[in-house]
Amino acid sequence: MSAKIEVERLNLWYGAFHALIDVGLSVREKAITSLIGPSGCGKSTLLRCLNRMNDLIDDVRIEGSVRLDGQDIYAGTSALTALRKKVGMVFQRPNPFPLSVYENIAFGPKVHHLAKADEMDHIVEDSLKAVHLWDELKDRLDESALRLSLEQKQRLCIARLVAVKSEVLLMDEPCSALDPMATLKIEELMRHLKDDYTIVIVTHNMQQAARVSEETGFMLLGELIEFGRTPDIFTRPQDKRTEDYITGRFG
Amino acid sequence: MTNEGARQRIGFGLLLAATLLVVLPVLAIIVLIVTKGWSALSLEFLFTMPRDGMRAGGIFPAILGTFVLVLTSIAFALPIGVMAAVYLSEYAKDNVLTRIINLAIINLAGVSSVVFGLFGLSLFVVFLRFGVSIISGALTLGIMTLPVIITTTREALRAVPKSYREVSFSLGASRWQTIRHSVLPFATPGILTGAILSIGRVAGETAPILFTVAAFYLPKLPHALGDQVMALPYHLYIATTQIPGVPENYRYGTALVLIGLVLVMNIAAARIRSRFRRKR
Ligand SMILES: Nc1ncnc2c1ncn2[C@@H]1O[C@H](COP(=O)(O)OP(=O)(O)O)[C@@H](O)[C@H]1O
Ligand SMILES: [Mg+2]
Numbered sequence: 001m002s003a004k005i006e007v008e009r010l011n012l013w014y015g016a017f018h019a020l021i022d023v024g025l026s027v028r029e030k031a032i033t034s035l036i037g038p039s040g041c042g043k044s045t046l047l048r049c050l051n052r053m054n055d056l057i058d059d060v061r062i063e064g065s066v067r068l069d070g071q072d073i074y075a076g077t078s079a080l081t082a083l084r085k086k087v088g089m090v091f092q093r094p095n096p097f098p099l100s101v102y103e104n105i106a107f108g109p110k111v112h113h114l115a116k117a118d119e120m121d122h123i124v125e126d127s128l129k130a131v132h133l134w135d136e137l138k139d140r141l142d143e144s145a146l147r148l149s150l151e152q153k154q155r156l157c158i159a160r161l162v163a164v165k166s167e168v169l170l171m172d173e174p175c176s177a178l179d180p181m182a183t184l185k186i187e188e189l190m191r192h193l194k195d196d197y198t199i200v201i202v203t204h205n206m207q208q209a210a211r212v213s214e215e216t217g218f219m220l221l222g223e224l225i226e227f228g229r230t231p232d233i234f235t236r237p238q239d240k241r242t243e244d245y246i247t248g249r250f251g
Numbered sequence: 252m253t254n255e256g257a258r259q260r261i262g263f264g265l266l267l268a269a270t271l272l273v274v275l276p277v278l279a280i281i282v283l284i285v286t287k288g289w290s291a292l293s294l295e296f297l298f299t300m301p302r303d304g305m306r307a308g309g310i311f312p313a314i315l316g317t318f319v320l321v322l323t324s325i326a327f328a329l330p331i332g333v334m335a336a337v338y339l340s341e342y343a344k345d346n347v348l349t350r351i352i353n354l355a356i357i358n359l360a361g362v363s364s365v366v367f368g369l370f371g372l373s374l375f376v377v378f379l380r381f382g383v384s385i386i387s388g389a390l391t392l393g394i395m396t397l398p399v400i401i402t403t404t405r406e407a408l409r410a411v412p413k414s415y416r417e418v419s420f421s422l423g424a425s426r427w428q429t430i431r432h433s434v435l436p437f438a439t440p441g442i443l444t445g446a447i448l449s450i451g452r453v454a455g456e457t458a459p460i461l462f463t464v465a466a467f468y469l470p471k472l473p474h475a476l477g478d479q480v481m482a483l484p485y486h487l488y489i490a491t492t493q494i495p496g497v498p499e500n501y502r503y504g505t506a507l508v509l510i511g512l513v514l515v516m517n518i519a520a521a522r523i524r525s526r527f528r529r530k531r
Contacts, residue, residue, distance in 0.1 A: 051421065053417070053420070053421060056417070056420060080423075081423040081424070081425060082423070083423075084420065084421055084422065084423035085422070085423040088421065088422065089421040091414070091417070091418070091421075093414070095414045095415075095417075095418050097415060097418065097419075097433055098437060099436075107419075107422065107424075107432065107433075108422045108423070110432075111419075111422060111423060111424040111425075111428050111432070112423060157418075160422065161422075164422060164423065
């Protein structure tokens with residue numbers, strides 16, 4: 001029950017706009033944590049703080065601390081590439097590179113010099129197996145990843161993270177582009193993956209949060225209103241605003 | 252309602268007329284050159300040396316010269332232009348220096364080609380002592396075509412979806428790795444478009460090669476970068492104005508070959524480009 005990531009008094013400004021206000025939470029290791037809340041409340045912003053993707057945006061100011069395995073990732077000494085290798089991201093729109101299936105997986109290991117050429121085949125195979133794509137794609141490794149179905153693409157994006165041995169998977173509405181069947185299959189995959197990975201998922205789909213996650217945070221206007229065990233959040237929310245949201249009174 | 256329809260028809264009519272006005276001169280030029288030059292074309296014309304004071308025989312040395320100049324100038328300008336464009340669009344901050352550089356690039360595109368010729372003469376031929384040679388001519392032509400290559404490359408880089416960079420960074424790739432592996436490969440077709448645009452310009456210009464490489468007549472083919480060459484546009488100029496008694500179809504045949512050569516090289520480059528497109 002140890003914490004993989006601890007966020008404390010995190011504040012973020014886009015220019016003058018205060019997008020995250022005093023956010024604090026701890027993400028349990030090898031469990032699924034979900035973030036819910038109406039659109040624009042700061043879920044993606046919070047998620048992107050966890051692997052410092054906000055660093056890419058100009059005019060962002062961040063205060064507070066985010067600790068990964070006890071180390072402050074915003075401390076000057078921590079290496080950005082190592083952090084992003086450890087904490088990988090799956091985006092809302094499945095975004096494979098317009099390369100072959102094989103090259104998509106090989107990209108990360110190459111960038112991090114993880115594999116010699118003769119080990120790459122194994123890495124590709126293992127990564128595809130981990131996301132249950134191997135049987136479907138083992139004869140199509142040289143095909144462009146753009147020809148895959150949306151669900152396959154999203155699995156491939158997850159496999160890319162498996163290939164660099166990520167420990168934390170950040171998923172920003174990973175199913176919002178998928179149909180309900182594909183969504184359920186990705187959720188099933190997430191349940192498999194949580195044996196080995198710590199997963200944080202942003203979703204606007206409350207049923208999804210209820211189905212897959214152990215812990216849930218509810219955000220509103222840049223604040224984390226309530227955070228706790230998923231059943232508690234959905235059955236006996238402590239805050240009136242959480243209750244209004246999950247009973248569909250706004251959002 | 253009918254009023255609106257009539258207006259629309261007039262509008263489309265005007266647009267169509269403007270389009271035809273663009274096409275007409277191109278068609279006219281091609282028809283003129285083909286009808287007047289077609290009869291000169293033969294294997295002898297394409298593949299042998301000139302005879303009778305360039306009033307007969309072939310124009311092979313000029314074809315070869317132009318071909319070599321295009322290849323060498325692009326081999327020089329493409330890497331430099333691409334590197335400059337990558338620097339400017341991926342690394343450089345928006346400050347006074349980069350604004351001056353941008354201004355310089357825009358102005359370079361507007362400089363008249365004879366000025367490039369003079370520049371090449373003083374820098375490459377005289378100061379750097381490359382002499383009147385392929386290397387001097389190719390460098391001069393290359394500099395002339397840099398703005399086109401830089402501008403099209405920057406457009407191509409800008410057109411690479413933001414998400415490719417984002418994914419690459421999110422996988423822990425450095426800025427250079429991101430450019431190298433997930434930006435440049437997808438900008439390559441666009442970059443090659445710049446090269447294609449340059450081919451026609453480089454092959455057709457007379458002024459920049461006049462003082463730097465082009466020869467009036469050479470009895471032998473070039474065999475090193477330090478040699479002079481004959482070139483099609485200059486040869487055409489000579490045959491038209493400097494030598495009395497050149498048959499008309501010989502002159503138009505030369506123009507036709509120049510157009511044909513550019514066409515062939517463009518098709519070759521476009522095929523390379525589509526190979527890159529297919530790989531994606
Ligand atoms: N790059 C940015 N620059 C300025 N404001 C931004 C930027 N990204 C997000 N925002 C603003 O921050 C708030 C939170 O955005 P986001 O984290 O994307 O919300 P969510 O993912 O919950 O829908 C929104 O009001 C949004 O407009
Ligand atoms: Mg979002």
